[in-house]
Amino acid sequence: MTILVDKKKKLFTLQTKNTTYQMKVGKFDHLYHIYYGKRIDHQDLSYLMYNGPSHYVPYPHEAKNRVGSLTLLSQEYPTVGTGDLGSVALDLENYDGTRVVDLKYKNIEVINGKYSLEKLPTFYANNGEAQTLKITLVDDLTGIEVELFYGVFGNNDVITRAARMSNLGKKPIKIHKMQSMSLDLIFGQYDLVHFHGRWGAERNYERLPLSHNVTSFGSNYGVSSSKENPGFLLVGKNTNETDGYCYGFNLVYSGNFRATAEQGALGQSRVTLGLGDDQFSWKLEPGELFESPEAVMSFSGYGMTNLSHNFHDVIRNNLCRSKYEKARRPVLVNNWEATEFDFTGKKLLQIAKAAKGIGADLFVMDDGWFGNRYDDNRALGDWFVNEKKLGCSLNELVKKINAMGLDFGMWFEPEMISEDSELYRHHPDWALNFPQRKALLDRNQLVLDLSREEVRDYLFERISAVLDSANVSYIKWDMNRPITDWYSKNLTKGRQGELQHRYILGLYELFGRVTRKYPDVLIEGCSAGGARFDLGMLSYEPQIWTSDNTDPINRLGIQYGTSFFYPVSAMGSHISDSPNQQNGRVTPFSTRAAVAMCGTFGYELDITKFSDEQKEQAKKYTKLYKKVQDMTCNGDYYRLASPFDRSNDLVAWQVVSKDKSESFLTVVVTNVVANASFVYVQLRGLEASDNYEVNGEIYSGAALMNAGLKLGRFKGDYPSQQIYIKEV
Ligand code: GLA
Secondary structure (H helix, E strand, O other): OOEEEEOOOOEEEEEOOOEEEEEEEOOOOOEEEEEEEEOOOOOOOHHHOOOOOOOOOOOOOOOOOOOOOOOOOOEOOOEOOOOOOOOOOEEEEOOOOOOOOOOEEEEEEEEEOOOOOOOOOOOOOOOOOEEEEEEEEEEOOOOEEEEEEEEEEHHHOEEEEEEEEEEOOOOOEEEEEEEEEEEEEOOOOEEEEEEEEEOOEEEEEEEEEOOOOOEEEEOOOOOOOOOEOOOEEEEEOOOOOOOEOEEEEEEEOOOOEEEEEEEOOOOOEEEEEEEOOOOOOEEEOOOOEEEOOEEEEEEEOEHHHHHHHHHHHHHHHHOOOOHHHOOOOOOEEEOHHHHOOOOOHHHHHHHHHHHHHOOOOEEEEOOOOEOOOOOOOOOOOOOOEOHHHHOOOHHHHHHHHHHOOOEEEEEEOOOEEEOOOHHHHHOHHHEOOOOOOOOOOEOOEEEEOOOOHHHHHHHHHHHHHHHHHOOOOEEEEOOOOOOOOOOOOOOOHHHHHHHHHHHHHHHHHHHHHHHHHOOOOEEEEOEOOEOOOOHHHHOOOOEEEOOOOOOHHHHHHHHHHHOOOOOHHHEEEEEOOOOOOOOOOOOOHHHHHHHHOOOEEEEOOOHHHOOHHHHHHHHHHHHHHHHHHHHHHHOEEEEEEOOOOOOOOEEEEEEEOOOOOEEEEEEEEOOOOOOOOOOEEOOOOOOOOOEEEEOOEEEEHHHHHHHOEEOOOOOOOOOEEEEEEEEO
């Protein structure tokens, strides 16, 4: 049993293989959080709760002895107006203008299997591997009912959460904030690890002491953003990759989000995570429901690598329904950095021929194939093939590429519209725009109002028409700007605060239609590189272009930060040109290949210009990738040396197959020094008592992991080494 309910004590315990999560209904029927951490069996842990006096903090009227202030007690789902003075999970306005919702326990239900949400993507269970706990809370005075859902993936040490509100009252209410989860920890000192960034430098690792200040971060970009990722960690002061306790939190959502972390007055810690609330409001009529996006959390008592493995496994097994989640991903060649907009059908065929020559599986035609799209100032929205530019129909082009033995993929940016487009000329009101103001531009483009059904219908019709006209097996679904000008002509004045969420609901609805109609098409996400790298997107597309920055040295940091939550199989990563297009750095082919292999591998440069030597190198690395691909994408990933630790002269990582029979080590030297010692690396994840062959020598797993492996001395600019390790 993963869910234990003691009805008499009103004590609810979620057990996973290695963790325990406990809640209890208190004296005044509030739901308290008791414990989340290493597994503890058969114990009511409510003795931990604060039961001292309330000094100058409000307590419920019934608490005659002044004990029971909700600001001192750990809450499961704190709300405004009840005496909890921290960052709450729920803030709403009743019809009479009062801003209070006092949720009391009503009932509990244990359900076999995993709950789902009506309009939002969620993790799913395969054959009975998850259970659901549903706790219903109600405010009798207003008729506000909140159901808290817990999905327990016992074997993965993962718990998902979501909240659903029903207005059972007689008048409408307005929701101002409704988080997916809140977690209170009664005591302990923590650091907060979050992943911030910008275009070309996504998901930088930052570790800060959790303090009494509220640390609040999130996105107001309309997408989950490169500024902050929704995934973050709370870790013990001494926690590192291999030791110590840590919590990870993430959100199955692709739009604005808000996370908070703070210490309370008595040293308790609280984190909340959910929808962005800066400009959010939602009117809920009597009888209506509102569901929060799903949050996902995990605890590891054994360091951050273990925590990452929990997330990697549940993402690979329980999130995306695409058949490609499990299937081998094609090695692709994309023409963007080779040609940008300046291509013809003939040039594409030349690239495709060269792609076949180096062993690739898929050719991808990027931006510039439609309407009048000769540069990035125009034509977004006009999803009609430019046959003049291609010199033939799409079907003819694809047939030629298929005849070479390659699959064909293409780029779309469905959510956008250019002012200089046929679509805009016919439907200027389809773009998000404040009345009487000029909309803000980014890359000279505007955003379509995806909350509108007719807009989504148009996009579905256009995408379908293109896909139906040729044998397309891959889509790169791009989205290249933050969303601003939040005004929809379809919503009334009082409902404009709903638009940001309605946009994402519309986006998911469109994704649902496309993926249901084209289950055999692999979708790779992209958003000015990696600005929408989140679990919402990964529910529909198994891989996402990690960053427009393809410099392998910058990518070390980007891929390192991404790896805390997201598996290698989710990270699009390609070999590009040297000097690099974004930062001009010169790096060896071997290092570009080594870094690109830590992801879904491909090429992003003009491979028709390869010298014979480069062709041979490309063939060699494509072959090597295919040899290690299953292990890299499906195995366990270990961060061995961090690019964010300035004292390191190298960055190293390792993947190990689930059965521990093979492993693949990569070392990139970022600072070559004269007269250096040898490079030593302690491997991880091997079977201590088994023997492994490394470069023709035999070592025990224990030796490789404890004593370490001795590598060479490195010379030159950004050298690297990849080592295949096999059990013997
Ligand atoms: C974005 C993407 C690139 C490329 C261009 C095309 O910048 O991140 O990979 O597809 O758009 O315009």
